Amino acid sequence: MHFSSIFSLLALTQLISASAITFILGAKDKQCYYVFTEKPMTQIGYYFAVQDGGSFDVDYAIKNPRGDIIVNEEKQRQGDFVFSAEYPGEYEFCFSNGMSTFADKIIDFEIKFEKDDTANGAKASMPQQPNTKPLAHVESMQATVDKIDHQLDGLLRTLQYYKTRNNRNQATVKSTESRIYYFSIFEVLLMVGMAFLQITIVQFFFKGSRKQLV
CATH class of the missing domain: 1.20.5 (Single alpha-helices involved in coiled-coils or other helix-helix interfaces)
Incomplete structure (x- = not known):
């Protein structure tokens, strides 16, 4: 089985909290996208939906920086999930259309960092003066x-x-x-x-x- 992969690096920093794309996944094709985290236990949210093509389903998998598979789902039409990025580094999101022999798929995909009130810079706060409430x-x-x-x-x-x-x-x-x-x-x-x-x-x-x- 032949897969032609397209790799895109999504470097999400504190200034960029989300990245959304729409792409075409060809028959027998596989495309991978990446998100980089600098801190451990970062909450990463992702959303995808198959907009058109075939039975509106796709296979996808998520790998951590160590190469371990943390999510592996088959024939999914859409998903809206959040997981904890245990290790800092590059996380891989791969979508596969291997089950389709001729139908291309149009997929909406979004990755974002979920808000963490305890993280530095996650929420702005007013400076407090001494002896004031x-x-x-x-x-x-x-x-x-x-x-x-x-x-x-x-x-x-x-x-x-x-x-x-x-x-x-x-x-x-x-x-x-x-x-x-x-x-x-x-x-x-x-x-x-x-x-x-x-x-x-x-x-x-x-x-x-x-x-x-x-």
Whole structure:
């Protein structure tokens, strides 16, 4: 089995919290993408969805910097997961379309660092002066920002879900239209063939009756 691999390095730092791409995975093809972590036990979230092609499924695997497989799934249509990157270094995400002999797949893929309140720089905070208490309105603003961020993340996931659902419905409609079209052609050809067969049988009977009269 032949795999042509495309390798992309996604260097995610504190300035880049997420990276999203859409790519085409050819039949019998395999593509790998990488994310680099500098700290151990970093929370890495990833999302993928097969938008078009075949049965809307794909195989994927995740390897840690030591080459150990930490996730290995087959025939998955989509996923939205978070795992702990135990070791610092380069993590490999590979997608395989080996089960498909001719159908290409269109895949949305996103990697991001999940927020960690205990990490340095994960959340901004107001400097506190000696012998002063945090202002209530500052805490309220921080809570509001966190709530909005959570709601936006949920909205993004909902939009991704409806995008995937819409693409799959369109692919199903196109497939159904194609089947109806070819079935109609087959039905017309079958009717023409039956008419030709009936004419041939009638002509054969008339020829036989003429021979008997002679």
